[in-house]
Amino acid sequence: xxxxxxxxxxxxxxxxxxxxxxxxxxxxxxxxxxxxxxxxxxxxxxxxxxxxxxxxxxxxxxxxxxxxxxxxxxxxxxxxxxxxxxxxxxxxxxxxxxxxxxxxxxxxxxxxxxxxxxxxxxxxxxxxxxxxxx
Ligand SMILES: [Zn+2]
Numbered sequence: 001x002x003x004x005x006x007x008x009x010x011x012x013x014x015x016x017x018x019x020x021x022x023x024x025x026x027x028x029x030x031x032x033x034x035x036x037x038x039x040x041x042x043x044x045x046x047x048x049x050x051x052x053x054x055x056x057x058x059x060x061x062x063x064x065x066x067x068x069x070x071x072x073x074x075x076x077x078x079x080x081x082x083x084x085x086x087x088x089x090x091x092x093x094x095x096x097x098x099x100x101x102x103x104x105x106x107x108x109x110x111x112x113x114x115x116x117x118x119x120x121x122x123x124x125x126x127x128x129x130x131x132x133x134x
Contacts (some may be wrong), residue, residue: 001028001039009128010033021092045091049098060103062074064090065112072116072127082119109133 003010013036014027023042028092043049049060069090070083093111094103109131117124 003028003030003033003035005035005124006033010037021088022086022095047100048106048115051105052102057102062087065090065108068127068131069116070110070122073120075122076120086115086119086125106133 002008008030010028010030010031012026013029016025017023021042023040026041028037028039036059042090045060045062045064046095047059050057051060060070066087069086070079073079073082073086075081090108090112093115094108097103097107097111110133113124113128113131113133
């Protein structure tokens with residue numbers, strides 16, 4: 001990978017598998033300008049994972065999930081970081097449920113609802129009002 005500051009080649013100086021999130025964290029160093037930065041390798045769910053809802057299939061969108069979580073926690077001062085962490089947690093919990101590259105809408109809503117309930121009951125109520133489980 002090229003340096004994000006000077007576009008020269010970089011070397012990996014540290015690498016860790018994050019098992020619960022099924023992603024690889026790498027620290028990179030640029031020998032040209034001395035910059036260090038981090039990269040994450042993770043599955044591209046948008047192209048690999050579909051969501052089934054009744055008879056319809058849509059690509060899984062982490063952004064869509066993030067927005068629904070953010071809407072539910074936006075009464076909090078730390079809404080942005082809370083929604084980011086919660087979305088990571090939800091995606092991590094969804095990962096073992098994937099079958100043949102697909103999840104159901106109800107699985108996503110159930111897991112998101114549980115994660116929000118543990119975190120903030122008001123957020124869970126807000127989420128459930130907009131995402132009823134059928
Ligand atoms: Zn550089």
